[in-house]
Amino acid sequence: MVQSTNSIANFFLSHDEEDPAVSPALHQSLNYKIGSPERFEIISGDMSADLYQRYGNPNNRSLSQLLAKAEGAEEGMIFASGMASISTTMMALLKVGDHVVAQKSHYIGTHKLTKTVLPSFGVESTLVDQTSVEAFERALRPNTKLIMLETPSNPLLKITDLEAVATLARDRKILTFCDNTFSTPFNQRPIEQGVDIVMHSISKYIGGHHDLVCGAILTNHEIMKRIWDYNTINGAIGSPFNSWLALRGLRTLELRIARHNENAQALAEMLEDHPRIEQVFYPGLSSHPQHQLAQKQMDGYGGLLSFTIKGGLQGGRNFIEALKIPELASSLGGITSVAIQPAALFGSRLTDAELKNQGLEPGMVRLATGIEPTESLLSDADQALSKSA
Structure with a gap:
């Protein structure tokens, strides 16, 4: 059923x-x-x-x-x-x-x-x-x-x-x-x-x-x-x-997921139009190559997104260091937004060839949105991108 x-x-x-x-x-x-x-x-x-x-x-x-x-x-x-x-x-x-x-x-x-x-x-x-x-x-x-x-x-x-x-x-x-x-x-x-x-x-x-x-x-x-x-x-x-x-x-999961979805969707849309961003990975975007499939089998697209910043590993590092709301921390899914660089996190456990095979570019950032106010996250990301060069 x-x-x-x-x-x-x-x-x-x-x-x-x-x-x-x-x-x-x-x-x-x-x-x-x-x-x-x-x-x-x-x-x-x-x-x-x-x-x-x-x-x-x-x-x-x-x-x-x-x-x-x-x-x-x-x-x-x-x-x-x-x-x-x-x-x-x-x-x-x-x-x-x-x-x-x-x-x-x-x-x-x-x-x-x-x-x-x-x-x-x-x-x-x-x-x-x-x-x-x-x-x-x-x-x-x-x-x-x-x-x-x-x-x-x-x-x-x-x-x-x-x-x-x-x-x-x-x-x-x-x-x-x-x-x-x-x-x-x-x-x-x-x-x-x-x-x-x-x-x-x-x-x-x-x-x-x-x-x-x-x-x-x-x-x-x-x-x-x-x-x-x-x-x-x-x-x-x-x-x-x-x-x-x-x-x-579980008792607050419905409320939290709604905010996670909302925050990630808004952030993905903002980042997609930003000149410092090369690519955004989020199934809620119409530009995602599998957006129609996601629409078919999902009721919402989640609080996780990844994006590639111009400037490689250092560009991604500069961005994360400039963030004021998301914490630099592993894992995801909690009330607080967190961000990492996958190439840095997984680099000690995967070879360069494996990283490339997984599609993990040096300038990629994985950001898991929390339940903070949406506008606050957008403003914070914008100011951090201005310091990523």
Whole structure:
């Protein structure tokens, strides 16, 4: 069933009806009272969060249930981080001799996991141009078991045709796995497009306050049982406190996403017309080569944009140093705007050839808008650009 953004907002404003507290309670406990031997026998063999904190906890359960409803999934599970979500899922679903297709444009952790870690466990991988459905199809093999997606991608904001790729995979009984962090369920819901598994780095927009690390996997019961069984050994479960903080973040997510969308759109439009800017990457711009596809599968375009400043690495550095509102900081998705130079951030982890292959120009800046007043961000960017030369 297709979810409306209004129904999603209503989900996030609710919590356990039996809990009289206006704000959800924090359950900071290692273990939980079972009540009876009969109940112990039942929950010890099921995907229960009421046994031991390495299996889960009530805060995780509340958070995962709300996110699952919002994404249209049957089950949800909370992990210690976004990368814990991705790596645990891949390890649970793949084995020696399997093959994975992934995008060339991915979050750096996903890129390294796919390119270096999986092959060390006997899992082959092929990286493709995510803008080409034909490239995905050409890369498929008889032993392909998983297609890893991220849309919009980091940091070039490329768009993957979720419905088309999901159809390719489903016809061949291949699982599709999409990182939906940058969109959140308010801007995009991949399961509605046919994707099997959705992941969120809750550390970003869902948490929204730069104060937690957490991740989520949302999928159907059959797939989740495989992930659950593996993680009872792997132990990458999320903490009660971070889930409690994320539950707080859900309650304002609709309001924050609306401002993130508004700020990024306005900034992208202003930058596109500025003489100091060579190129702007933002799917909300009509000039974006995949703008029509973004319109088709997204309800909003998110708070992240990238742009290339004239003057190379030094031009980008001058711009960031002149900014007064966005902080020079990693990550994104919180109430405060942050900016980085991808070539500087990823340069220590990628070779020059890899940087070029990822399309990371020296003068590129990635800016994640917060919820500051739009006009303040525009004025600040304008004055910083005047000092970027």
